[in-house]
Amino acid sequence: xxxxxxxxxxxxxxxxxxxxxxxxxxxxxxxxxxxxxxxxxxxxxxxxxxxxxxxxxxxxxxxxxxxxxxxxxxxxxxxxxxxxxxxxxxxxxxxxxxxxxxxxxxxxxxxxxxxxxxxxxxxxxxxxxxxxxxxxxxxxxxxxxxxxxxxxxxxxxxxxxxxxxxxxxxxxxxxxxxxxxxxxxxxxxxxxxxxxxxxxxxxxxxxxxxxxxxxxxxxxxxxxxxxxxxxxxxxxxxxxxxxxxxxxxxxxxxxxxxxxxxxxxxxxxxxxxxxxxxxxxxxxxxxxxxxxxxxxxxxxxxxxxxxxxxxxxxxxxxxxxxxxxxxxxxxxxxxxxxxxxxxxxxxxxxxxxxxxxxxxxxxxxxx
Amino acid sequence: xxxxxxxxxxxxxxxxxxxxxxxxxxxxxxxxxxxxxxxxxxxxxxxxxxxxxxxxxxxxxxxxxxxxxxxxxxxxxxxxxxxxxxxxxxxxxxxxxxxxxxxxxxxxxxxxxxxxxxxxxxxxxxxxxxxxxxxxxxxxxxxxxxxxxxxxxxxxxxxxxxxxxxxxxxxxxxxxxxxxxxxxxxxxxxxxxxxxxxxxxxxxxxxxxxxxxxxxxxxxxxxxxxxxxxxxxxxxxxxxxxxxxxxxxxxxxxxxxxxxxxxxxxxxxxxxxxxxxxxxxxxxxxxxxxxxxxxxxxxxxxxxxxxxxxxxxxxxxxxxxxxxxxxxxxxxxxxxxxxxxxxxxxxxxxxxxxxxxxxxxxx
Numbered sequence: 001x002x003x004x005x006x007x008x009x010x011x012x013x014x015x016x017x018x019x020x021x022x023x024x025x026x027x028x029x030x031x032x033x034x035x036x037x038x039x040x041x042x043x044x045x046x047x048x049x050x051x052x053x054x055x056x057x058x059x060x061x062x063x064x065x066x067x068x069x070x071x072x073x074x075x076x077x078x079x080x081x082x083x084x085x086x087x088x089x090x091x092x093x094x095x096x097x098x099x100x101x102x103x104x105x106x107x108x109x110x111x112x113x114x115x116x117x118x119x120x121x122x123x124x125x126x127x128x129x130x131x132x133x134x135x136x137x138x139x140x141x142x143x144x145x146x147x148x149x150x151x152x153x154x155x156x157x158x159x160x161x162x163x164x165x166x167x168x169x170x171x172x173x174x175x176x177x178x179x180x181x182x183x184x185x186x187x188x189x190x191x192x193x194x195x196x197x198x199x200x201x202x203x204x205x206x207x208x209x210x211x212x213x214x215x216x217x218x219x220x221x222x223x224x225x226x227x228x229x230x231x232x233x234x235x236x237x238x239x240x241x242x243x244x245x246x247x248x249x250x251x252x253x254x255x256x257x258x259x260x261x262x263x264x265x266x267x268x269x270x271x272x273x274x275x276x277x278x279x280x281x282x283x284x285x286x287x288x289x290x291x292x293x294x295x296x297x298x299x300x301x302x303x304x305x306x307x308x309x310x311x312x313x314x315x316x317x318x319x320x321x322x323x324x325x326x327x328x329x330x331x332x333x334x335x336x337x338x339x340x341x342x343x344x345x346x347x348x349x350x351x352x353x354x355x356x357x358x359x360x361x362x363x364x365x366x367x
Numbered sequence: 368x369x370x371x372x373x374x375x376x377x378x379x380x381x382x383x384x385x386x387x388x389x390x391x392x393x394x395x396x397x398x399x400x401x402x403x404x405x406x407x408x409x410x411x412x413x414x415x416x417x418x419x420x421x422x423x424x425x426x427x428x429x430x431x432x433x434x435x436x437x438x439x440x441x442x443x444x445x446x447x448x449x450x451x452x453x454x455x456x457x458x459x460x461x462x463x464x465x466x467x468x469x470x471x472x473x474x475x476x477x478x479x480x481x482x483x484x485x486x487x488x489x490x491x492x493x494x495x496x497x498x499x500x501x502x503x504x505x506x507x508x509x510x511x512x513x514x515x516x517x518x519x520x521x522x523x524x525x526x527x528x529x530x531x532x533x534x535x536x537x538x539x540x541x542x543x544x545x546x547x548x549x550x551x552x553x554x555x556x557x558x559x560x561x562x563x564x565x566x567x568x569x570x571x572x573x574x575x576x577x578x579x580x581x582x583x584x585x586x587x588x589x590x591x592x593x594x595x596x597x598x599x600x601x602x603x604x605x606x607x608x609x610x611x612x613x614x615x616x617x618x619x620x621x622x623x624x625x626x627x628x629x630x631x632x633x634x635x636x637x638x639x640x641x642x643x644x645x646x647x648x649x650x651x652x653x654x655x656x657x658x659x660x661x662x663x664x665x666x667x668x669x670x671x672x673x674x675x676x677x678x679x680x681x682x683x684x685x686x687x688x689x690x691x692x693x694x695x696x697x698x699x700x701x702x703x704x705x706x707x708x709x710x711x712x713x714x715x716x717x718x719x720x721x722x723x724x725x726x727x728x729x730x
Contacts, residue, residue: 189715192658196711217563348560352553359549
């Protein structure tokens with residue numbers, strides 16, 4: 001090789017170098033930061049470790065700070081009692097558990113949603129889930145006078161399911177079937193319709209607004225332990241379907257015709273994916289209210305690391321979702337002591353600058 | 368002089384196209400694209416005329432015409448020229464601005480989900496306006512300053528600042544549509560989080576006032592709001608329409624556009640800035656009326672055919688939607704709801720119907 005470089009005119013050699021560098025950079029962007037199964041599994045372990053640290057923080061930090069030693073004691077020693085033990089077992093652990101479930105669901109649902117719509121704005125809320133849940137919760141407050149988070153759960157979940165089914169039914173009924181664009185448009189139309197109904201009630205009834213404004217922010221606080229167990233089965237099924245759906249998404253990313261040619265049942269893949277998104281987002285929204293930012297942003301961050309392969313993207317998004325949600329929740333407990341900032345607000349305030357920096361720093365790998 | 372060509376490729380269904388040749392000049396005449404703005408304009412005039420006469424105090428069409436030329440009965444004169452006319456004019460202008468702005472942004476970003484909301488105008492304007500409502504009543508220096516600013520100015524400044532910030536953050540040797548939209552999404556979520564936070568911290572009365580503003584309303588609009596809005600539109604609408612050709616070329620992607628002789632950076636900057644300014648003045652005048660900028664261009668492109676939202680037709684249809692919704696809100700509904708609710712209730716089913724009937728998928 002050295003002889004060849006010597007023979008080539010320097011100008012040409014320089015240009016080739018530049019071109020090669022540009023090509024390598026492009027390739028790097030397309031494939032993400034980590035490639036090769038070994039590094040990616042390593043990254044997954046790293047994320048898992050981060051998630052464990054976030055859990056520990058979430059149990060230890062709060063209005064009442066508890067040392068990590070005490071946390072460990074409360075977790076391992078059933079005989080340990082006292083105020084700290086009560087706080088940890090009755091408040092912090094259920095809350096952390098809920099955070100894990102919700103972060104996991106929203107991250108995974110976001111990755112699936114962006115894969116199915118092939119749209120960087122594909123937020124899980126786009127399927128009408130958040131709008132359906134909001135409408136149902138407003139209905140529950142306005143008509144039935146229910147005002148506790150645990151009372152909202154099943155209304156929110158039913159509303160989320162109905163919203164999603166309506167979007168899918170309308171989005172897939174046109175001539176082209178369930179194309180990404182028709183789904184996204186049906187989703188935004190039905191969401192707008194439902195939000196209009198919500199606003200109509202809120203504008204005319206202050207009492208409903210008074211309860212609803214605290215639900216709609218999205219928060220992990222004030223949720224008792226039963227809520228996590230109530231939504232757990234739905235999230236479990238949703239995660240399972242998501243793992244099944246991930247390889248199919250890689251094929252669908254090539255375009256529906258190519259995917260069909262390669263033997264993928266396109267409608268089946270869509271139905272599985274959308275069922276999974278609905279279960280995950282519906283359960284998360286039912287438990288905590290609409291938390292918007294995670295599903296939208298986490299997949300972009302994950303894609304920068306893994307590239308567009310959904311078999312990696314889905315687990316990475318899930319774990320990143322957990323880390324992001326728990327850290328945001330902890331930050332929310334600390335910044336305005338003794339009060340609390342709801343996790344939905346912290347996520348936007350902390351997550352957005354980070355996200356913008358990421359968008360600016362590197363060209364995100366496209367969908 | 369004219370021939371009809373029908374193209375039918377495998378799996379492709381193309382409309383009949385009428386080709387007109389006059390001497391050496393020839394072009395395709397797309398009847399629907401030419402007809403749609405005319406139909407929309409006629410509809411707009413009709414809806415506005417009906418809207419002038421209808422309300423809690425109905426006035427006959429003859430009397431409306433008489434007041435317009437200044438020979439009506441004084442009460443009617445007052446109702447028509449001081450109460451209803453400014454409201455309708457603001458509605459028309461806001462609708463024009465939103466429809467046009469949405470069409471520009473969706474064409475620029477090549478994304479049917481993009482709208483001025485995506486560029487943070489609504490988020491910034493809402494955060495500023497809700498801050499004025501919630502904090503502006505206080506006694507501290509900052510509160511006084513906010514209160515003194517007034518709602519429309521605060522909204523305008525908030526919206527423009529946010530949009531410029533997004534534009535600046537997304538600028539790296541030019542604006543990439545994808546990056547602009549993503550930065551917009553990020554910064555918008557900050558704005559809306561601030562809105563939610565302010566609303567949870569406020570008294571319930573302030574929260575209710577903020578909710579009404581956030582819905583978008585034409586209540587109690589006067590000529591004071593109509594004039595500045597009209598002036599801005601007189602400047603910006605021709606600029607936007609003049610961009611039409613560049614927008615068409617930009618659709619093919621930046622490289623192709625550059626090769627075809629479009630100054631890409633300049634064209635993109637003009638398009639985005641015009642769209643942002645249009646959306647910002649409309650938010651300042653009527654609050655963030657939902658859905659118009661998002662849906663009207665999609666409805667227009669489905670009605671007119673073609674590969675991108677038609678600018679003029681989108682603007683006119685936007686105006687029809689806003690004024691028509693306001694008319695419905697004032698006359699048919701039992702409670703006077705803000706117009707922002709009705710635009711969604713009227714517009715959404717129509718878009719859904721178009722989707723279900725779906726002549727073809729548009730992407």
